[in-house]
Amino acid sequence: MNRQxxxxxxxxxxxxxxxxxxAVGEAVTGVVLVVYPPIVIRLFFRAEITGAxxxxxxxxxxxxxxxxxxxxxxxxxxxxxxxxxTYSALATLYLTYVGFAGExxxxxxxxxxxxxxxxxxxxxxxxxxxxxxx
Numbered sequence: 001m002n003r004q005x006x007x008x009x010x011x012x013x014x015x016x017x018x019x020x021x022x023a024v025g026e027a028v029t030g031v032v033l034v035v036y037p038p039i040v041i042r043l044f045f046r047a048e049i050t051g052a053x054x055x056x057x058x059x060x061x062x063x064x065x066x067x068x069x070x071x072x073x074x075x076x077x078x079x080x081x082x083x084x085x086t087y088s089a090l091a092t093l094y095l096t097y098v099g100f101a102g103e104x105x106x107x108x109x110x111x112x113x114x115x116x117x118x119x120x121x122x123x124x125x126x127x128x129x130x131x132x133x134x
Contacts, residue, residue, distance in 0.1 A: 016073040027068025033061025034094075055104050062090040078130050085123040092116040 033040050037057035041049040049057060070083020095113045098104055 019071055019073050023068040023071040023073075025068075026064045026071070030061040030064030030066075030068060033064065034058050035061075037061070052104055055098055058094060059091065062094060063087055065090065078127070081123065081127055081130065085120065085127050088116050088120040088123055092120050 029040065037054050038049050040061075041047055041053075041057065066083045066087030069086045070079055072079070092113060095109060095116065099109050099113060
């Protein structure tokens, strides 16, 4: 291996580590937003959050978890698919929970749940097709 190839490999390894650190940071922030949104809002913005703001903060947390999954250094072809599948599945579960809880049910909630169920099924199908050898 010549010097140029060695430097390129080290550069790639450093970028991969940086990407992993960023992915973990976003995913951890997302988990905290899902579990207890008020602490994140208080620490970031020195403000309180209530009502539908909590619901939207949790959706944001789900998106950050999916971003962390999508950015995790792995096979590039499946990375985006895995991130979108993660987001769609978690959003489906959470929006369904919100709908059954009944407090925050707007006119587009159930259509969004149905759309996410369909999208999750299609993404899962695509995911499993990429995971099985031809």
